[in-house]
Amino acid sequence: MIYLDNSATTYPKPQSVINALSYAVRELGANPGRSGHSMSVKAAKAVFEVREKAAAFFDAKPENVIFTSNCTHSLNTAIKGILKKGDHVITSSLEHNSVARPIFALQSEGVEVSVAPVYESDEQTKEAFERLIKKNTKAIVCTHASNVTGKLLPISSIARICREHGIAFIVDAAQTAGVIDVKLTDGVNVICTAGHKGLFGPMGTGLLITDGKFPIKPLTEGGTGNASLELSQPSELPEALESGTVNTPGIYALGKGLDFVSSLGTEKIYKHESKLCNILVSELEAIPEITLLRGEGSYAPIVSLNVNGVHSSEVAQYLSQKGVASRGGFHCAALTHGYLKTSDVGAVRLSPGVFTTERQIFTAAQMIKKFVKSQNTPL
Amino acid sequence: MKSRNYYIFALASVTYAIKAQSLLKSQGISCAVIRTPKELGKGCGYSIKFFSDAERAAKLLKENNIEIKASYPKLSAEGGEGS
Numbered sequence: 172m173i174y175l176d177n178s179a180t181t182y183p184k185p186q187s188v189i190n191a192l193s194y195a196v197r198e199l200g201a202n203p204g205r206s207g208h209s210m211s212v213k214a215a216k217a218v219f220e221v222r223e224k225a226a227a228f229f230d231a232k233p234e235n236v237i238f239t240s241n242c243t244h245s246l247n248t249a250i251k252g253i254l255k256k257g258d259h260v261i262t263s264s265l266e267h268n269s270v271a272r273p274i275f276a277l278q279s280e281g282v283e284v285s286v287a288p289v290y291e292s293d294e295q296t297k298e299a300f301e302r303l304i305k306k307n308t309k310a311i312v313c314t315h316a317s318n319v320t321g322k323l324l325p326i327s328s329i330a331r332i333c334r335e336h337g338i339a340f341i342v343d344a345a346q347t348a349g350v351i352d353v354k355l356t357d358g359v360n361v362i363c364t365a366g367h368k369g370l371f372g373p374m375g376t377g378l379l380i381t382d383g384k385f386p387i388k389p390l391t392e393g394g395t396g397n398a399s400l401e402l403s404q405p406s407e408l409p410e411a412l413e414s415g416t417v418n419t420p421g422i423y424a425l426g427k428g429l430d431f432v433s434s435l436g437t438e439k440i441y442k443h444e445s446k447l448c449n450i451l452v453s454e455l456e457a458i459p460e461i462t463l464l465r466g467e468g469s470y471a472p473i474v475s476l477n478v479n480g481v482h483s484s485e486v487a488q489y490l491s492q493k494g495v496a497s498r499g500g501f502h503c504a505a506l507t508h509g510y511l512k513t514s515d516v517g518a519v520r521l522s523p524g525v526f527t528t529e530r531q532i533f534t535a536a537q538m539i540k541k542f543v544k545s546q547n548t549p550l
Numbered sequence: 551m552k553s554r555n556y557y558i559f560a561l562a563s564v565t566y567a568i569k570a571q572s573l574l575k576s577q578g579i580s581c582a583v584i585r586t587p588k589e590l591g592k593g594c595g596y597s598i599k600f601f602s603d604a605e606r607a608a609k610l611l612k613e614n615n616i617e618i619k620a621s622y623p624k625l626s627a628e629g630g631e632g633s
Contacts, residue, residue: 203564204563204564204565204596205594206585207583207584207585207596212568212583215564215565215568215583216568216583219564219565219568219569219572222565233565233569234565234566234569395563396563396564396594396596397562397563397564397593397594397595397596398591398592398593398594398595399592399593399594399595400592400593401592401593405562405563407562407563407565407566409565410563410564410565
């Protein structure tokens with residue numbers, strides 16, 4: 172199989188990640204942060220070491236690294252934990268439902284919502300956000316890169332606006348962490364990301380990284396392993412936002428994924444994956460039946476396309492039969508497909524990964540061309 | 551806690567206890583992560599236990615924003631051992 176669905180989750184995982192899962196189940200099997208015996212403390216140390224790795228990766232303090240179950244969980248925690256009734260929030264037209272749905276759920280509870288259009292020009296996008304700022308604007312929540320097209324948002328200039336206005340800046344880095352640098356020192360207050368995408372951890376892992384400037388009310392209260400006789404939730408991070416037993420095997424393996432990314436370097440990873448995307452674009456752009464969902468500006472390594480009014484699921488199904496894993500449909504992104512006017516057919520998304528080869532990309536391009544040809548052949 | 555030949559600092563959580571342990575270890579003070587004794591905290595919690603350099607340890611933790619919630623023996627306001 173030629174796996175071009177790395178935007179959904181990276182596959183395969185490095186051997187070190189696979190080994191780590193097994194090691195953690197065997198050797199770190201006690202509950203970290205709940206008991207005082209040696210295996211419990213050993214597990215807690217292993218979890219802390221991953222906090223340190225993630226902290227170094229995102230320029231954060233280790234105690235401000237919160238382990239979650241996925242990026243959606245991180246985003247819900249940040250969005251619902253910072254915004255309250257009467258606040259105003261601005262998001263973009265290229266959001267995944269993991270941002271859009273919690274925000275629109277808050278709208279029914281008295282939070283005002285504005286959606287800034289994303290333009291090809293970063294300057295225009297920045298101005299669109301700035302124009303929407305009001306007296307009660309509490310946060311800007313946006314993606315670093317669209318999960319449908321890969322379009323990158325100008326997060327450094329949006330961060331500057333947020334700083335000037337004292338607004339919280341929450342970034343969904345699901346498509347970029349591990350591929351394109353995003354750090355708290357870029358001016359982001361809260362970075363939310365998946366552990367199982369560009370960071371190569373297993374599924375069921377996510378990260379919320381905060382600079383602590385905007386307190387986050389917990390989404391869930393419960394056991395934290397400290398202050399157990401008090402009925403109120405302790406306020407210290409990370410435990411305040413990590414009620415319940417954490418996913419030690421997943422976290423430990425995520426640490427190995429972070430090591431893998433750090434050893435290669437995000438720049439090298441981005442260069443490799445972008446080169447593969449450029450090959451796809453140059454192979455397909457001249458074909459009149461194909462519409463590439465790309466324009467000017469910078470993109471994360473994603474190529475999305477449509478074939479002349481054919482539903483994207485049909486194209487993806489054909490590719491699957493030919494051994495190419497892509498993603499058709501709507502990518503959990505109602506706002507984006509509405510904005511791109513692709514709500515009828517969706518899009519076929521191809522997302523190469525670090526293990527994808529040029530040869531595989533040429534083969535995938537061939538298969539797409541074959542599909543186009545099959546559509547042109549009269550029955 | 552009858553003997554005074556050791557020190558215990560109760561910290562906010564297991565995260566801070568391990569952070570403190572790693573910090574002190576890097577400065578040549580070895581310590582163990584233990585559950586907080588009932589005399590030093592309400593319910594569950596984590597502490598570090600060690601045998602020397604209490605004043606230096608307290609100073610290092612303070613410099614690194616690791617709050618000592620309670621200690622045995624009790625610390626003076628300056629971070630040294632109290633009476």
